[in-house]
Amino acid sequence: MNMKNTEISRRKFLGTTAAASAAVSILPFNYSFASSGKKPNSKVNGVQLGLTTYSYRAISHSLEEVLEYVKKAGVNALEMRSVLEEGLGIPAGPVRAPRGTEISDKDKAERAKAADAAREEQRKWRLSLPMQKYTDIRKMYNDAGVDIHIAKFVPSSWSDEEIDYAFNATKALGAYGITDEASVAACKRLGKFAEKHDSLAIYHTHGQFGEPGFDIDTLLAYSPANRLNMDVGHYFGATGKHPNDVIIKYHDRIPMIHMKDKTGPNHATPNANKPFGQGETPIADILLLLKKEKWPIDVFVELEYNIAPDSDPVKEVIKCIDYMRNILE
Secondary structure: OOHHHHHHHHHHHHHHOHHHHOOOOOOOOOOOHHHHOOOOOOEEOOEEEEEEHHHHOOOOOOHHHHHHHHHHHOOOEEEEOOHHHHHOOOOOOOOOOOOOOOOOHHHHHHHHHHHHHHHHHHHHHHHHOOOHHHHHHHHHHHHOOOEEEEEOOOOOOOOHHHHHHHHHHHHHHOOOEEEEEOOHHHHHHHHHHHHHOOOEEEEEOOOHHHOOOOOHHHHHHOOOOEEEEEEHHHHHHHHOOOOHHHHHHHHHHOOEEEEOEEOOOOOOOOOOEEOOOOOOOOHHHHHHHHHHHOOOOEEEEOOOOOOOOOOOHHHHHHHHHHHHHHHHO
16 A cells, blocks of 8 residues: 555545535534534534544543533544443453552562453453444444544554454544554554555654654654644644644644644743643644645544533533634634
8 A cells, every 4th residue: 555545545534524514504602513403513614623532531431422422512523532442341451550659579470460361351352342343333423423533542562463453443433544652663563554454553742742853754654654643732832833834744644633722831831731722832823724725634622631620521622622613714
């Protein structure tokens, strides 16, 4: 597979949802698609807004519950994270010792043995799971007007067979790729599997752009299927530089970005997550660039700021989506 074929796969996927997202309505703040009976639509003047389900990590979030939260936000495009396997009943992973706990060498050995056993149980579960389970998830979400664009399995440390499972599940979900955390090991390994499955391997960044010697070109070069999931909040918080410079340079290798508002490194409280509009990330500049250039780059909310006691992640995601809608309309 070459880069041209990868881009064709991406465009073909986007084309399947074009009809559902072509018309954009001007909606009042906190308009609820769930209560209106209308299917959600978060493509605004050509820019696809969405969210990662990690945003709901602080509250109960079964597959069915997440769908209801997403519908309330009027969102039709998702990055699905741990809720996928958790919702299908994967055995519990290794139990970590509480932070700061001192454990003996004997306890360490016992914990390592238990962790190996837990990972083996998960491996067996994955390899025995029918792909129809993921097809059923796709149907449930698609019937509600929601498309799964990305699956985050974080499989770079898994066995080869489990990575194949992850990409097969991604295809069954109708997603165009898998996200994992950016590292040399992940970028060397996953891209080859993405090529094999005619998919994309997309790497999420934190503060790496602010680290001396970080070279995104090398990471992307390991495979023509490698892509960048640029977290513009982390980028700005770590560097203080405008994210548009990176987006312009790599727009054909960035299928998605994570949007968050953060303070810059020179702020009194540097690199801090803030509610949208209260930080320093140039959110409007980024959105208006994508609107102008019409690049097929998804913009997903990743909710990480502290939430007030009288609110919750569902309400805050709605605020974030509405904030971006108002910029683009």
